[in-house]
Amino acid sequence: MKRFKSKNRKSFKLKFIIFIILFSLSFCYVFSYFVDPNVLLDKIKDRYFSNNDIITYYINDLFGSLKEDNGLGKTEYIPDPTPKENKESPIVYLYNSHQTEEYYVDLLMEHDIMPSVMTASYILREKLNNLKINTMVETTNIKNVIENNNWNYTDSYKASRILLQQAKINYPSLTTFIDLHRDSIPYESSILKTDDGIYAKVLFVIGTDYEGYKDNESLALKISDEMNNFVPGISKGIIEKGGLGNNGVYNQDFNTNTILIEIGSSYNYITEISATLDILANSLAKVLGG
Numbered sequence: 001m002k003r004f005k006s007k008n009r010k011s012f013k014l015k016f017i018i019f020i021i022l023f024s025l026s027f028c029y030v031f032s033y034f035v036d037p038n039v040l041l042d043k044i045k046d047r048y049f050s051n052n053d054i055i056t057y058y059i060n061d062l063f064g065s066l067k068e069d070n071g072l073g074k075t076e077y078i079p080d081p082t083p084k085e086n087k088e089s090p091i092v093y094l095y096n097s098h099q100t101e102e103y104y105v106d107l108l109m110e111h112d113i114m115p116s117v118m119t120a121s122y123i124l125r126e127k128l129n130n131l132k133i134n135t136m137v138e139t140t141n142i143k144n145v146i147e148n149n150n151w152n153y154t155d156s157y158k159a160s161r162i163l164l165q166q167a168k169i170n171y172p173s174l175t176t177f178i179d180l181h182r183d184s185i186p187y188e189s190s191i192l193k194t195d196d197g198i199y200a201k202v203l204f205v206i207g208t209d210y211e212g213y214k215d216n217e218s219l220a221l222k223i224s225d226e227m228n229n230f231v232p233g234i235s236k237g238i239i240e241k242g243g244l245g246n247n248g249v250y251n252q253d254f255n256t257n258t259i260l261i262e263i264g265s266s267y268n269y270i271t272e273i274s275a276t277l278d279i280l281a282n283s284l285a286k287v288l289g290g
Contacts, residue, residue, distance in 0.1 A: 078118040080139045089173040091288070092128060094121040094180060095138035097160040097251075101182050104267050115270040117180050120263055123274055124180070127281035133288060136171065138163050161251050164258075176219075176288060177258040179250065181205075187267035192233050199231060200264030200272040202280065204238045207260075209248030213240075215256035219287070223259075226283035234279055 078099075096117045103115040121137045128135040138160075145159040146152070160179065168174055183190065183203065192199045204220040206213060217238060224235040242248040252258045263280070264273050 078116060078122075080122070080137065088134065090134045090136040090171055091173055091175045092133055092135040092284070093138065093164075093167050093171070093174045093177045094125055094135060095160055095163060095167075095177070096121055096181070097142065097156045097179050098181060099142050102266060103182065103264065103273060104269050115273070117182055117263070119270060120182075120273050120277060121180050124277045124281060127277055128284060131281055131285040133281075133285050134173075136167075136174075138167060157247060157249075157251055161254065164251060164254050168255075175257055176284075177251075177255055179258070179260045181260060181262045182268070183262045183265040185265045187265070190265035190268055191272060192231065194231065196231075197275055198272050199234050199279070200268040200276045201234060201236055202227065202264075202276060203236045203262045205250065205260040205262060206238055206240050207247060207249045207252050208240050208242030209246075210253035212256060213252065216252045216259055219257055220259045220261075222287045223280075223283050226286050227279050230279045230282060234276065 099116065099118050101117045103117075103119070105114065118137075125135045125137050140163055142156060142159045142163070145162060146155060149155075149159070151158060164177060190201055192201055202224075204224055206217045206220055217240070220238050224237055227235040241250075250260045252260070261280070263276055
């Protein structure tokens, strides 16, 4: 009889455990239906990490940037609005390994335009050219490069590497290569409010898994310092990334003047991005021209 009761108890425990597991899974499914996990993670970041951008950055690494573009977003490739501009002896090459990273939807949507990091590249090119820094933007659709090579979206840096190499062959005058991205941190962590207006903050990302990365870091530091000279606090400085779980290179081994800049986040208006690009353009003009 005792053995029979013991079996019943074990059977009950097993059924109870299975019930708890199924209940938990069902609860999570229903909860995620009503509550956007992006919003939930943002609230956690705002509550506990919003005052420390570096910690927030590592939280993104740990949990994954839920709002990070996955190649399947609404944003399409944006054609060059001025395709004949600045193809004569350019020295700055702007490109976007993740061309469809979006900014906040605003009045541009009335014209069916979703602002993205490609928009930022076109704006920065115009500002640099006005400052007599000959600049070009990589307009090849990276999605096509990925598909032609049977790669995945995670191979975007391999795709942009091909474009970097071809650009240098076609335009030997190129000396500086800038990969523009955006972050996915909460809005309040992504902006700097001043008497002159609101700016989107920038962060320089330097890979450390290649020889000579300190040279790339030196250039990034000069630009970052110059930006903060113009508008104190607009640049969050440099973050080094390498080791297990990180890309660690970001094509920066291609050239000592190859850097990656994150401008704002997915919550920034394009006007805030443009204001920051003014500062970035003037800083680049001073660093590259001086």
